[in-house]
Amino acid sequence: MNVFEDTMNIVQGLNTAASGTSYALTVQYPEALLPCLDTVGRQLPLRQFSAPTKVRLFEAYAACQDELSYMYEEAAKLLGKIVICNTEWVSAGTSAPAVNAMTIQTALNGRQHEAEQLAFRTGSMARAELAAEPTPTIAMKLIEAVRDQTLQLLSSLNRQLAYLNAIEQVGTIDWIADDVCRYSFFANKVTDRKINSSTRSRVEANQRRTTTRNDFDRTFEHTRVTHDVIDALRHPLPADHVEMPPRVKMLVDEIPSWLHGVSAVVTGFEISEERNSRRAVVDQWSESHTTVEELPVQRRERTHYDPALIIGPYVLTGWN
Structure with missing residues (x-):
């Protein structure tokens, strides 16, 4: 059981009588980075989703958005450093070239298709329609949305690493x-x-x-x-x-x-x-x-x- 399932179970235990609904976790994990799901979840303020008010639930959701946005920035920064780490530059009186993966691949193989950009997309759950739902329903749907975003982060990073592998x-x-x-x-x-x-x-x-x-x-x-x-x-x-x-x-x-x-x-x-x-x-x-x-x-x-x-x-x- 990971931290997302644990949190959802806690919320369900607190609110089963009120909601009567259980949400299945069906999103497929990105295989290579699967163990990171729980680690990422523990850095998110998921426990706040057990709060009894709608205001607190949406505050927790907003805090998760901020944290996930920062994680995307960390991942993008790491990807940008890999080629720099593995590139030796020998100067002949010029300034250091802006070398990246595509610069090298274009030189060796001609222009190739670039990978998708690793960019955070803000969640779209903070809407009046959801706020009109019962509090337990809101909590469960927000947790599930954050979990999906976490999976998307890991999946996107996995695809980026696979792309860098494909272009050597x-x-x-x-x-x-x-x-x-x-x-x-x-x-x-x-x-x-x-x-x-x-x-x-x-x-x-x-x-x-x-x-x-x-x-x-x-x-x-x-x-x-x-x-x-x-x-x-x-x-x-x-x-x-x-x-x-x-x-x-x-x-x-x-x-x-x-x-x-x-x-x-x-x-x-x-x-x-x-x-x-x-x-x-x-x-x-x-x-x-x-x-x-x-x-x-x-x-x-x-x-x-x-x-x-x-x-x-x-x-x-x-x-x-």
Whole structure:
């Protein structure tokens, strides 16, 4: 029994005589993030729905809307940091590029369909028609509506992670045994190379102005890294005892507490690695491909300590 069912049972127990109605919970859970449902519910003011007045019920509903809106913001912020965490940028005197998943995919594969935006939609239950219902009916319908919104949050986040997996920015983990796994993650390297420099001078208001134009090409190197790992252990977040580079620590800090139930740092000993890489060179001005090439597959067998950061079946990043 999760916190939503528990709350509804409490409300039903308080008001069965008045309402005589039981509301079935029929919404399907998003499988990968299912354990988060109860965690999210416990951060919402659901207990306030046992209040005896309509005003208190709608106040509880409004408070839930505020909390869910904030959770959407947390999830969107996390998604935005994943590609940043996994991208190395090599400067040639330019400012840091605005690299995101679509920038990299456009360079390697041409423009692709973008995922839906992760955006909170305010509930539509605070209406006069519902307020005219008996208080117990209002309570049950508001709880069910908040639960549906929570499921939508988890489902939307799950779809976003699945989308990042489909465009090769988030990997997956496969547990072969309790302590043996194979996982993949992705690494991006963006390099700007100066290919030309030109200077132009002109006189304006008795002053000479000089303008220098530097032309660059930009190389995108995209690598799928696959590791086979033994003696694998899951460490609950924040997993402060596991040594992490700053980029990974930044990403761990972005994972909201309500996702900790399905998140972990996995450690173990890598016994083999495979790296599949592609490289694209893009003209700075036309954004057209100069060249796209598949690099030779690299395989090696070795044994060393090997961590990764996961949410459910998804691998956000790996390091060693």
